Amino acid sequence: MSQSDSNSLNNGVHIQPLAPEHFHQQAKAALADPQLRQNFRGAMDYLKDKRKLAFSDVAEEKHIRNLSEAIRQRCLSKLPDLLEQLESNCINNGIQVHWAEDAIQANQIIADIAQRHNAKEIIKGKSMVSEEIELNHEMAKLGINCLESDMGEYIVQLDGDKPSHIIMPAIHKNKQEVSDTFAAHLDNFTPTIDVDELIQTGRSRLRQKFQDADIGLSGVNFAVAETGTLCLVENEGNGRMCTTVPDVHIAITGIEKVVEFLTDVPPLYSALTRSATGQAITTYFNMITSPRREGELDGPQEVHLVLLDNGRTQAFQDEEMRKTLQCIRCGACMNHCPVYTRIGGHAYGTVYPGPIGKIISPHMMGLEKTKDLVTASSLCGACGEVCPVKIPIPEMLQRLRNEAKNPATAAHPEIKGQASAASKTEMLAMKSFAYAATHPAIYHLGSWSATKVRGLIPSKLGAWTQCRSAPKPASKTLHQLLKASHKKDQS
Amino acid sequence: MRIYPAKPSKVYFYATCLVDMFDPQAGLDAITLLEQQGIEVIFVEKQTCCGQPAYSxxxxxxxxQVAQSQIDLFPENWPVVVLSGSCGGMMHHHYRRLFKGDSNQAMVDTFCDRVFELTEFLVNVCRASLIDQGDKSVVVMHTSCAARREMNVHLTATQLLEQLDNVEIREQAYESECCGFGGTFAVRHPDISQSMVEDKTQHLCATEATELVSADWGCLLNINGALEYQNKALRGVHLASFLLARTGGQ
Structure with missing residues (x-):
């Protein structure tokens, strides 16, 4: 089965394909779907509560976040060196390392490996980077079938759908909808809303597939430079199956996932699991340091590591936006985002939805396509407050808004889609605002006029009044009142 | 955690553009509250707007440009008390980012250090102690996201309310969630903003509180506009006006 180009919001509104350029339309459709909104609100509430419990000690939370931030910043500060060290240690361990500048190169690398082994079946553990390069779709074109083995990804794939959350891909579905999906696609399935039964169904259908697959593909949570070790965090055990049963294992990851020392892993792992699912530790934690060694009874004969750039270098080159790459993909920012909670993950039209998606996607796809995403935030800061590596997401959004509206300056290199949201009308309005706000006499004449025409304020003020009454200025401004009282003048 | 100075004899008062235009009484009431603390309040007439509409x-x-013009208006080493967590966040936090690496960065940082939101100033600098003279009342409060997360002052507004013996404070569901204003966000993404303010007003009304207070006029513009549109009786008032009325001011 391959992923289809056709995706749907849960209410059956088909927009083909979902894309960030159609964000407004997609968000509107999602907002109009009460079931979808209920699914997300319920799931996000659950995840927020889990995180809160996992961080019930505020001092400990602060410590873990500070530590994780410091580790990520240190590793990013020496990223080029660490990548070289990782490559060299992986090679010494027998892991073959490949570099991909973009999705096309990454797919080509994987296709070459597959074709060398005459592979027809790839079984996949969870990997958002594989979504980023649309691996399933590209492999299908070559007659290679990719099967998702993460339960959420499996459900989503059955529907020809895409993940709506980076940790919980099928979170947009409730148990009834999962049962409906199984009923539509699986033979001999008796509909049920018993969650354990649903999971057992998925697991039993997948079991044999691990044996049949030619290649296992996985993501990477942390790639350790000093030892050449690939770390994989998971709960279902499918990740371990993918990386041990087939003869070939391909791991794919973004270049930012490298950490310097093995000792960097435990704090980041703890920050990740607590933030993502509220767990102190996951059920499985895999550390892969080589293919099967002489005398070992299991494990793949070949291990490949594909390191993908795909726009990350652009973020890396800018000191402020480099913080975007601190991300350890826990999903806490989306769980706490009031926008994500209401529109869900598909509406963004990007592989990475929610707050982190808004700040990483512009580097991958350019601001021209993603300019509506960077404005789709009230800058409430709920994301930054919970980020385990303390990415100042609202500041990144602020910065990207500025880049979308203005040409590059000497201070920063031009970024993809620079000034693509520039508007002469809006620029004129902002220049006028700045002129008035820096010329008090003109500014106060303006506010005085507003109080004079307050009775004439139209009751319809575009988008504002679609759910609100028009605001009415007071009959006198504070400036006027204080002037009249003659007591506070000091100018 | 911010370290607060001793109570000064004089402060600058920054009313914010929204209070100036939509609720001047809140400005007058806040000045009175500060004066009751024995502080001389200086209102610099040339003040306009903190520049947030352009920034966000x-x-x-x-x-x-706007930030520089506002900073220049407050040269003396007195605290600048701002009547909004959101504008306070702009002036205390974001001005630093705007001027980072500039030749006058140190001067700007010094200014930012002098910026306080009203409730944090009353609680942490003035150590204000309020005596409730009002009748029994049930109140719900909305705290702006900037007050909560940029200024970290959501607790100080609550502490002031808690000093009022006859006031029962009700907490709304999803209290810390944004009301959906976000400045230009509300008109750039009207449908998302609408879904947020509709939830917020629903949670506020569900408390059955008879009074709604907030220390931010941005949120009040949004929430009150929605409440009026929905023909609800509840209307938000600025916390400064509420506190002054309860303590028998005016």
Whole structure:
């Protein structure tokens, strides 16, 4: 089965394909779907509560976040060196390392490996980077079938759908909808809303597939430079199956996932699991340091590591936006985002939805396509407050808004889609605002006029009044009142 | 955690553009509250707007011009007390970012250090102690996201309310969630903003509180507009006006 180009919001509104350029339309459709909104609100509430419990000690939370931030910043500060060290240690361990500048190169690398082994079946553990390069779709074109083995990804794939959350891909579905999906696609399935039964169904259908697959593909949570070790965090055990049963294992990851020392892993792992699912530790934690060694009874004969750039270098080159790459993909920012909670993950039209998606996607796809995403935030800061590596997401959004509206300056290199949201009308309005706000006499004449025409304020003020009454200025401004009282003048 | 200075004899008062235009009484009431603390309040008439509309819309250059003009209005080493967590966040936090690396960065940082939101100033600098003279009342409060997360002052507003013996404070569901204003966000993404303010008003009304207070006029513009549109009786008032009325001011 391959992923289809056709995706749907849960209410059956088909927009083909979902894309960030159609964000407004997609968000509107999602907002109009009460079931979808209920699914997300319920799931996000659950995840927020889990995180809160996992961080019930505020001092400990602060410590873990500070530590994780410091580790990520240190590793990013020496990223080029660490990548070289990782490559060299992986090679010494027998892991073959490949570099991909973009999705096309990454797919080509994987296709070459597959074709060398005459592979027809790839079984996949969870990997958002594989979504980023649309691996399933590209492999299908070559007659290679990719099967998702993460339960959420499996459900989503059955529907020809895409993940709506980076940790919980099928979170947009409730148990009834999962049962409906199984009923539509699986033979001999008796509909049920018993969650354990649903999971057992998925697991039993997948079991044999691990044996049949030619290649296992996985993501990477942390790639350790000093030892050449690939770390994989998971709960279902499918990740371990993918990386041990087939003869070939391909791991794919973004270049930012490298950490310097093995000792960097435990704090980041703890920050990740607590933030993502509220767990102190996951059920499985895999550390892969080589293919099967002489005398070992299991494990793949070949291990490949594909390191993908795909726009990350652009973020890396800018000191402020480099913080975007601190991300350890826990999903806490989306769980706490009031926008994500209401529109869900598909509406963004990007592989990475929610707050982190808004700040990483512009580097991958350019601001021209993603300019509506960077404005789709009230800058409430709920994301930054919970980020385990303390990415100042609202500041990144602020910065990207500025880049979308203005040409590059000497201070920063031009970024993809620079000034693509520039508007002469809006620029004129902002220049006028700045002129008035820096010329008090003109500014106060303006506010005085507003109080004079307050009775004439139209009751319809575009988008504002679609759910609100028009605001009415007071009959006198504070400036006027204080002037009249003659007591506070000091100018 | 911010370290607060001793109570000064004089402060600058920054009313904010929204209070100036939509609720001047809140400005007058806040000045009275400060004066009751024995502080001389200086209102610099040339003050306009903190520049946030330009900043949050992606116009750093214009925001910076406005910021510089406002900073220049407050040369003396007195605290600048701001009547909004959101404008306070702009002036205490974001001005630093706008001027980072500039030749006058140190001067700007010194200014930012002097900026306080009203409730944090009353609680942490003035150590204000309020005596409730009002009748029994049931109140719900909305705290702006900037007050909560940029200024970290959501607790100080609550502490002031808690000093009022006859006031019962009700907490709304999803209290810390944004009301959906976000400045230009509300008109750039009207449907998302609408879904947020509709939830917020629903949670506020569900408390069955008879009074709604907030220390931010941005949120009040949004929430009150929605409440009026929905023909609800509840209307938000600025916390400064509420506190003054309860303590028998005016």
């Amino acid at each position: 819309s992606g116009y750093d250059k214009q925001a910076k």
